[in-house]
Amino acid sequence: MNSKMKLMSNIESLLFVSGEDGLTKKQLAFLTNETEEQISVTLEAMMEAYEKSEDRGIEIKQLAGTFQLVTKQGNANSIQKLVENPTTQSLSQASLEVLAIIAYKQPITRVEIEEIRGVKSERPIHTLSLKGLVKEVGRADGTGRAILYGTTTEFLQYFGLQDIRALPPLPEDISVDEMEDSDLFLTKFQETFEG
């Protein structure tokens, strides 16, 4: 019993110092000399305990492929008081569009992105790379050897995704009746921006 408690304590310490980098099950197993199965069971028990304890302000989340300690969502209000201006951080519409295209079509060149959007996209791509959300992942074959873009680990972290497969499926076939949905879409937009 004691050993199980000790393992939880150890895991909490390790996750605490790793911060937003987090640790995988494998790494945790290695660092604590335990089996991965033992780590799985313990992590699960910890996740449940964190969630249930109302006096706890942190919990474990799987983000960007690792387990990380994060603050509970319910405490966002008081933490936001620590933040200078919470709204300025969000991405612009252009950046979000480019990012969506890169996320679903990676690896992809700038020209291909511009073809889909129908507008020049150099600036949003530049902004996204500076923010560490996309990066060069290679060069296209053929003349020019254009840069191929892909998303980064920071991208997963930024959107709270476990891995790239956790992205919601791309709306595939837009049928006639789906056009009505776009009303919904516009309404949502308005809500978001007016709200």
Add this chain to the structure above:
Amino acid sequence: MNSKMKLMSNIESLLFVSGEDGLTKKQLAFLTNETEEQISVTLEAMMEAYEKSEDRGIEIKQLAGTFQLVTKQGNANSIQKLVENPTTQSLSQASLEVLAIIAYKQPITRVEIEEIRGVKSERPIHTLSLKGLVKEVGRADGTGRAILYGTTTEFLQYFGLQDIRALPPLPEDISVDEMEDSDLFLTKFQETFEG
């Protein structure tokens, strides 16, 4: 009773994100809309709870009036193991930060670097000098004649830069632009859909 639990949860979240800087009772009182007395009582209860719970890996440390979360001494072994087997980026984050500051603001003293980062930076500077990425490039005027740091040729080589002007612009400047962009966009969007 519930409210007391909630306050503990809030304090844990706040101490968690404030990291090495920690928070004073006064700051915690401000952030949670509680009295300092209430904070004192709650912190004491929390400190005891952390200490007693064998499954906890963190505890509250009080230093010069600020409170911060730290890992429990008893888990030092597995943390040492983490240090010796750096499988994540965790170790380079501090160094990369300092490197970015030196690259963009050189020549710069240690004190100036610390002012920008908000934390002590002796270690990362030491690390970077050992790696040959930064070096002493002179001494500041005035008393103390503090060491001025700059990047090396090795730095340019390492990052594949032709010269120091080939560095991309700082994200700081970008975000200002982007804010304006998105504001304009939002305004326009609202006009369009409300109009």
Add this chain to the structure above:
Amino acid sequence: MSYEVKTEAFEGPLDLLLHLINRLEIDIYDIKMAEITAQYMEHVHAMSVLELNEASEYLVMAATLLSIKSKMLLPIHQDDEMEDDFDINVNDPRDELVLKLIEYKKYKEAAVSLQEMEETRNLFYTRPPTDLSELQNSKQLALFEHDVNVYDMLGAFQKMLRRKQLNAPLHTRVSKQEISIKDQMKSVISTLKQNKGRLSFYELFPTRDKTTIVTTFLSILELMKRQIVQVEQNNNFDDLFVLLRKEDLESEFEDEIDE
């Protein structure tokens, strides 16, 4: 006529077209070219002022729309129809545009879900990894651990800005509190007690707040003068250690400082 186009509201000509299709309640697979072209032109005219290079994209689309419209007015040649027997829609001049619009719409919607995810993600916070380099030996430090590039460096910088943003309001709004030397002396003593009476000088300064640093420093000097603490150093340039010399002095200490 001048081609000054105000386009901030739309992410390009495709975005504008989608907006019009939606507003006119037109079936995207059966776009009424005359109507949409007229509306599109009207919008482009109504927009004012923007960079020429973006305006050109809107104008290219205008030309495309006009060309589709005119093609649709032409009668379909009999021979062509025979050849393309297998593909019924091949002759619809709108096809390419429709495909483009549908493709673009997918990503526009995906961008909306990204935005929602961004909002949710903003409700919880992580912390930067602890700097553990002091636990490392120098030999290890000298190794290049990773294949880092300039963007990793910028990413690190970005993270730092985020972290600094977290603490900024406290520095301006809250931390202006005045700490007295007396209070800080007490705090130093209690901190030392908690650490078995011995602590590195460095650890007594956990904050970057200048007032606190100065006050803490003065309080340590005062404590040294009163021989309540002692400072020692083993070798040149080693860390300084602060030692608590007297164990129980709370009571005498209280009135002494009040003078």
